[in-house]
Amino acid sequence: MDVKREWLETDYYKVLGVSSSASDKEITKAYRKLARKLHPDANPDDAKAEEQFKEVSAAYDVLGDGERRAQYDQVRHMGPMNFQTGPGGFTMEGDLADIFSAFMGGGRFDRGGAPFSGQSRPVRGHDLQAHLTLDFGEAVQGVTTDVTLSGATGQAGRSISVRIPAGVSDGQKIKLAGKGEPGVNGGPPGDLYVKVKVQAHPVFGRQGKNLTVSVPVSFAQAALGAEISVPTFEGDPVTLRLSPGSQPGQVLRVRGRGVKGRKGTGDLLVTVALEIPDVLNDEQRQALEAFAKTMEEQP
Secondary structure, X not given: OOOXXXXXXXXXXXXXXXXXXXXXXXXXXXXXXXXXXXXXXXXOOOHHHHHHHHHHHHHHHHHOOHHHHHHHHXXXXXXXXXXXOOOOOOOOOOOHHHHHHHHOOOOOHHHOEEOOOOEEOOEOOOOEEEEEEEOHHHHHHOEEEEEEEEOOOOOOOOEEEEEEOOOOOOOOEEEEOOOOOOOEOOOOOOOEEEEEEEOOOOOOEEEOOEEEEEEEEOHHHHHHOEEEEEOOOOOOOEEEEEOOOOOOOOEEEEOOOOOEEOOEEOOEEEEEEEOOOOOXXXXXXXXXXXXXXXXXXXX
Protein backbone atom coordinates (compact mmCIF):
# COMPACT_ATOMS: atom_id res chain seq x y z
CA MET A 1 0.00 0.00 0.00
CA ASP A 2 1.48 3.32 -1.13
CA VAL A 3 0.54 5.66 1.73
CA LYS A 4 1.76 9.26 1.68
CA ARG A 5 2.23 11.35 4.82
CA GLU A 6 0.29 14.16 3.11
CA TRP A 7 -2.81 12.00 3.40
CA LEU A 8 -2.92 12.71 7.15
CA GLU A 9 -2.33 16.41 6.64
CA THR A 10 -4.54 17.29 3.65
CA ASP A 11 -8.29 16.96 3.18
CA TYR A 12 -8.41 16.24 -0.55
CA TYR A 13 -12.20 16.40 -0.58
CA LYS A 14 -12.01 19.98 0.70
CA VAL A 15 -9.38 20.81 -1.94
CA LEU A 16 -11.80 19.73 -4.69
CA GLY A 17 -14.81 21.26 -2.93
CA VAL A 18 -16.81 18.02 -2.68
CA SER A 19 -18.14 15.89 0.17
CA SER A 20 -16.51 12.64 1.23
CA SER A 21 -19.57 10.79 -0.14
CA ALA A 22 -19.25 12.33 -3.59
CA SER A 23 -19.56 9.96 -6.55
CA ASP A 24 -16.71 9.33 -8.97
CA LYS A 25 -18.56 11.44 -11.56
CA GLU A 26 -18.92 14.38 -9.14
CA ILE A 27 -15.22 14.21 -8.23
CA THR A 28 -14.15 14.21 -11.89
CA LYS A 29 -16.51 17.10 -12.69
CA ALA A 30 -15.15 19.18 -9.79
CA TYR A 31 -11.55 18.46 -10.79
CA ARG A 32 -12.06 19.43 -14.43
CA LYS A 33 -13.77 22.67 -13.45
CA LEU A 34 -10.94 23.67 -11.10
CA ALA A 35 -8.22 22.50 -13.49
CA ARG A 36 -9.58 24.70 -16.28
CA LYS A 37 -9.82 27.67 -13.90
CA LEU A 38 -6.36 27.26 -12.35
CA HIS A 39 -4.32 25.91 -15.26
CA PRO A 40 -1.03 27.82 -15.75
CA ASP A 41 -1.93 28.54 -19.37
CA ALA A 42 -4.98 30.45 -18.15
CA ASN A 43 -3.06 32.18 -15.35
CA PRO A 44 0.38 33.16 -16.65
CA ASP A 45 2.82 34.45 -14.00
CA ASP A 46 0.32 33.68 -11.21
CA ALA A 47 2.28 31.70 -8.63
CA LYS A 48 -0.73 31.26 -6.34
CA ALA A 49 -2.89 29.79 -9.10
CA GLU A 50 -0.05 27.48 -10.09
CA GLU A 51 0.27 26.21 -6.52
CA GLN A 52 -3.48 25.66 -6.28
CA PHE A 53 -3.41 23.80 -9.59
CA LYS A 54 -0.78 21.45 -8.16
CA GLU A 55 -2.90 20.86 -5.05
CA VAL A 56 -5.99 20.10 -7.13
CA SER A 57 -4.01 17.70 -9.34
CA ALA A 58 -2.59 15.92 -6.28
CA ALA A 59 -6.09 15.58 -4.81
CA TYR A 60 -7.51 14.10 -8.02
CA ASP A 61 -4.54 11.75 -8.34
CA VAL A 62 -5.81 10.08 -5.17
CA LEU A 63 -9.58 10.57 -5.26
CA GLY A 64 -9.82 9.88 -8.99
CA ASP A 65 -8.50 6.34 -8.49
CA GLY A 66 -11.00 4.01 -6.82
CA GLU A 67 -8.44 1.88 -4.99
CA ARG A 68 -6.28 4.81 -3.82
CA ARG A 69 -9.38 6.68 -2.69
CA ALA A 70 -10.42 3.70 -0.55
CA GLN A 71 -6.97 3.56 1.01
CA TYR A 72 -7.01 7.32 1.63
CA ASP A 73 -10.44 7.10 3.31
CA GLN A 74 -9.21 4.32 5.58
CA VAL A 75 -6.13 6.31 6.60
CA ARG A 76 -8.22 9.41 7.30
CA HIS A 77 -10.72 7.32 9.27
CA MET A 78 -7.93 6.45 11.72
CA GLY A 79 -7.74 10.10 12.70
CA PRO A 80 -4.72 12.28 13.39
CA MET A 81 -1.67 10.52 14.80
CA ASN A 82 1.20 12.31 16.52
CA PHE A 83 4.65 10.96 15.82
CA GLN A 84 7.15 12.87 17.94
CA THR A 85 10.82 12.43 18.61
CA GLY A 86 12.03 11.57 22.08
CA PRO A 87 11.92 8.57 24.41
CA GLY A 88 9.28 6.13 23.27
CA GLY A 89 8.34 8.35 20.34
CA PHE A 90 8.69 8.10 16.58
CA THR A 91 9.66 10.50 13.82
CA MET A 92 7.82 10.87 10.51
CA GLU A 93 10.66 9.32 8.55
CA GLY A 94 10.13 6.65 5.92
CA ASP A 95 6.91 5.39 4.37
CA LEU A 96 3.91 5.67 6.66
CA ALA A 97 2.83 2.18 5.62
CA ASP A 98 6.00 0.81 7.23
CA ILE A 99 5.28 2.69 10.46
CA PHE A 100 1.69 1.45 10.61
CA SER A 101 2.84 -2.05 9.74
CA ALA A 102 5.23 -2.01 12.71
CA PHE A 103 2.38 -1.17 15.06
CA MET A 104 0.19 -3.83 13.48
CA GLY A 105 2.77 -6.56 13.72
CA GLY A 106 3.34 -6.60 9.98
CA GLY A 107 -0.36 -6.89 9.04
CA ARG A 108 -2.31 -4.86 6.49
CA PHE A 109 -3.94 -2.03 8.36
CA ASP A 110 -6.13 -1.21 5.39
CA ARG A 111 -8.13 -4.43 5.54
CA GLY A 112 -9.89 -4.18 8.84
CA GLY A 113 -7.34 -3.45 11.54
CA ALA A 114 -8.01 -0.77 14.13
CA PRO A 115 -4.50 0.29 15.22
CA PHE A 116 -3.62 0.41 18.91
CA SER A 117 -7.06 -0.83 19.98
CA GLY A 118 -6.77 -4.52 19.20
CA GLN A 119 -10.27 -4.37 17.73
CA SER A 120 -11.53 -4.93 14.21
CA ARG A 121 -14.08 -2.97 12.27
CA PRO A 122 -16.09 -3.81 9.13
CA VAL A 123 -14.27 -2.87 5.93
CA ARG A 124 -15.84 -2.72 2.49
CA GLY A 125 -14.27 -4.97 -0.12
CA HIS A 126 -12.25 -3.56 -3.00
CA ASP A 127 -13.95 -2.65 -6.27
CA LEU A 128 -12.84 -4.85 -9.15
CA GLN A 129 -12.51 -4.21 -12.88
CA ALA A 130 -12.94 -6.32 -15.98
CA HIS A 131 -12.93 -5.80 -19.76
CA LEU A 132 -15.40 -7.61 -21.99
CA THR A 133 -15.73 -7.82 -25.77
CA LEU A 134 -19.22 -8.58 -27.12
CA ASP A 135 -20.45 -9.16 -30.62
CA PHE A 136 -23.16 -6.82 -31.86
CA GLY A 137 -26.00 -9.25 -31.17
CA GLU A 138 -24.92 -9.92 -27.59
CA ALA A 139 -24.84 -6.19 -26.89
CA VAL A 140 -28.30 -5.66 -28.38
CA GLN A 141 -29.99 -8.65 -26.74
CA GLY A 142 -27.99 -9.02 -23.51
CA VAL A 143 -25.97 -12.06 -22.50
CA THR A 144 -24.74 -14.08 -19.53
CA THR A 145 -21.02 -14.64 -19.88
CA ASP A 146 -17.76 -14.95 -17.98
CA VAL A 147 -15.40 -12.04 -17.43
CA THR A 148 -11.81 -12.09 -16.21
CA LEU A 149 -11.13 -9.75 -13.30
CA SER A 150 -8.29 -7.25 -13.38
CA GLY A 151 -6.85 -4.71 -10.96
CA ALA A 152 -4.36 -4.67 -8.12
CA THR A 153 -6.10 -7.07 -5.74
CA GLY A 154 -5.63 -10.78 -5.25
CA GLN A 155 -8.79 -11.36 -7.31
CA ALA A 156 -7.05 -10.43 -10.58
CA GLY A 157 -7.19 -13.20 -13.15
CA ARG A 158 -10.26 -14.90 -11.64
CA SER A 159 -13.27 -15.47 -13.86
CA ILE A 160 -16.80 -14.63 -12.76
CA SER A 161 -20.16 -15.16 -14.45
CA VAL A 162 -22.11 -11.94 -15.02
CA ARG A 163 -25.36 -10.93 -16.68
CA ILE A 164 -24.91 -8.09 -19.17
CA PRO A 165 -28.21 -6.26 -19.78
CA ALA A 166 -29.62 -5.69 -23.26
CA GLY A 167 -28.66 -2.47 -25.00
CA VAL A 168 -25.13 -1.88 -23.74
CA SER A 169 -23.06 0.35 -26.02
CA ASP A 170 -19.43 0.39 -27.06
CA GLY A 171 -17.21 1.90 -24.36
CA GLN A 172 -19.91 1.75 -21.68
CA LYS A 173 -18.83 0.88 -18.14
CA ILE A 174 -21.34 -1.28 -16.26
CA LYS A 175 -21.49 -1.31 -12.48
CA LEU A 176 -22.43 -4.66 -10.97
CA ALA A 177 -23.14 -3.92 -7.32
CA GLY A 178 -21.77 -6.41 -4.79
CA LYS A 179 -19.79 -8.41 -7.38
CA GLY A 180 -16.40 -7.11 -6.21
CA GLU A 181 -14.04 -8.36 -3.55
CA PRO A 182 -15.72 -9.68 -0.36
CA GLY A 183 -15.71 -7.38 2.66
CA VAL A 184 -13.71 -7.96 5.82
CA ASN A 185 -15.12 -8.36 9.34
CA GLY A 186 -18.68 -8.30 8.09
CA GLY A 187 -18.15 -5.35 5.75
CA PRO A 188 -20.08 -5.16 2.46
CA PRO A 189 -18.52 -6.44 -0.77
CA GLY A 190 -17.13 -4.06 -3.34
CA ASP A 191 -18.55 -3.54 -6.81
CA LEU A 192 -17.46 -4.88 -10.18
CA TYR A 193 -17.00 -2.45 -13.07
CA VAL A 194 -17.09 -4.03 -16.53
CA LYS A 195 -15.94 -1.95 -19.51
CA VAL A 196 -17.58 -3.18 -22.70
CA LYS A 197 -16.24 -3.20 -26.24
CA VAL A 198 -18.86 -3.96 -28.90
CA GLN A 199 -17.82 -5.34 -32.27
CA ALA A 200 -19.29 -3.78 -35.41
CA HIS A 201 -22.05 -5.48 -37.43
CA PRO A 202 -21.75 -5.80 -41.22
CA VAL A 203 -25.33 -4.57 -41.80
CA PHE A 204 -26.72 -2.80 -38.74
CA GLY A 205 -25.52 0.12 -36.65
CA ARG A 206 -26.59 1.78 -33.40
CA GLN A 207 -27.83 5.23 -32.40
CA GLY A 208 -28.62 4.88 -28.72
CA LYS A 209 -31.54 2.48 -28.47
CA ASN A 210 -32.29 2.79 -32.21
CA LEU A 211 -30.86 0.40 -34.79
CA THR A 212 -29.84 1.71 -38.21
CA VAL A 213 -29.66 0.13 -41.64
CA SER A 214 -28.99 1.44 -45.14
CA VAL A 215 -31.15 0.07 -48.01
CA PRO A 216 -30.12 0.57 -51.66
CA VAL A 217 -32.85 1.53 -54.15
CA SER A 218 -32.77 2.18 -57.87
CA PHE A 219 -33.34 5.55 -59.52
CA ALA A 220 -36.69 4.32 -60.83
CA GLN A 221 -37.82 3.18 -57.38
CA ALA A 222 -36.84 6.49 -55.81
CA ALA A 223 -38.44 8.57 -58.57
CA LEU A 224 -41.64 6.59 -59.08
CA GLY A 225 -42.10 5.18 -55.61
CA ALA A 226 -42.05 1.50 -54.73
CA GLU A 227 -42.47 -1.09 -52.04
CA ILE A 228 -39.11 -2.17 -50.67
CA SER A 229 -38.12 -5.05 -48.39
CA VAL A 230 -36.10 -4.01 -45.35
CA PRO A 231 -34.13 -6.46 -43.17
CA THR A 232 -34.61 -6.36 -39.40
CA PHE A 233 -32.24 -7.51 -36.71
CA GLU A 234 -34.65 -10.24 -35.59
CA GLY A 235 -34.42 -11.75 -39.08
CA ASP A 236 -37.93 -11.24 -40.48
CA PRO A 237 -37.99 -8.46 -43.10
CA VAL A 238 -40.63 -5.72 -43.22
CA THR A 239 -42.09 -4.02 -46.28
CA LEU A 240 -41.96 -0.23 -46.53
CA ARG A 241 -43.68 2.06 -49.01
CA LEU A 242 -41.19 4.39 -50.69
CA SER A 243 -42.91 7.62 -51.73
CA PRO A 244 -42.41 8.99 -55.27
CA GLY A 245 -39.52 11.46 -55.37
CA SER A 246 -37.70 9.96 -52.41
CA GLN A 247 -34.23 11.40 -51.98
CA PRO A 248 -30.90 9.73 -51.12
CA GLY A 249 -30.26 9.98 -47.38
CA GLN A 250 -33.95 10.10 -46.51
CA VAL A 251 -34.67 8.22 -43.28
CA LEU A 252 -37.71 6.02 -42.75
CA ARG A 253 -38.70 4.76 -39.30
CA VAL A 254 -39.90 1.29 -38.38
CA ARG A 255 -41.22 1.60 -34.85
CA GLY A 256 -40.44 -1.02 -32.22
CA ARG A 257 -37.71 -2.79 -34.17
CA GLY A 258 -34.75 -1.35 -32.27
CA VAL A 259 -33.00 -2.26 -29.02
CA LYS A 260 -35.21 -3.56 -26.22
CA GLY A 261 -34.22 -2.08 -22.86
CA ARG A 262 -35.63 -1.25 -19.45
CA LYS A 263 -36.85 2.13 -20.68
CA GLY A 264 -38.68 0.81 -23.72
CA THR A 265 -37.79 -0.35 -27.22
CA GLY A 266 -36.10 1.76 -29.85
CA ASP A 267 -36.89 1.95 -33.58
CA LEU A 268 -35.22 0.81 -36.79
CA LEU A 269 -34.02 3.80 -38.82
CA VAL A 270 -33.84 3.00 -42.53
CA THR A 271 -31.67 5.25 -44.71
CA VAL A 272 -32.42 5.38 -48.45
CA ALA A 273 -29.25 4.82 -50.49
CA LEU A 274 -29.46 5.49 -54.23
CA GLU A 275 -27.74 2.76 -56.23
CA ILE A 276 -26.38 3.92 -59.60
CA PRO A 277 -25.69 1.20 -62.19
CA ASP A 278 -22.13 1.26 -63.45
CA VAL A 279 -23.01 -0.51 -66.74
CA LEU A 280 -25.95 0.26 -69.07
CA ASN A 281 -27.07 -1.69 -72.15
CA ASP A 282 -28.06 0.15 -75.34
CA GLU A 283 -31.79 0.16 -74.56
CA GLN A 284 -31.25 1.51 -71.06
CA ARG A 285 -28.88 4.18 -72.29
CA GLN A 286 -31.29 5.36 -75.02
CA ALA A 287 -34.17 5.48 -72.52
CA LEU A 288 -32.10 7.46 -70.04
CA GLU A 289 -30.88 9.89 -72.70
CA ALA A 290 -34.46 10.44 -73.82
CA PHE A 291 -35.48 11.12 -70.23
CA ALA A 292 -32.61 13.57 -69.79
CA LYS A 293 -33.80 15.57 -72.81
CA THR A 294 -37.18 16.06 -71.17
CA MET A 295 -35.64 17.69 -68.10
CA GLU A 296 -36.08 21.44 -68.36
CA GLU A 297 -33.75 22.15 -65.45
CA GLN A 298 -30.64 20.40 -64.30
CA PRO A 299 -29.68 20.18 -60.61
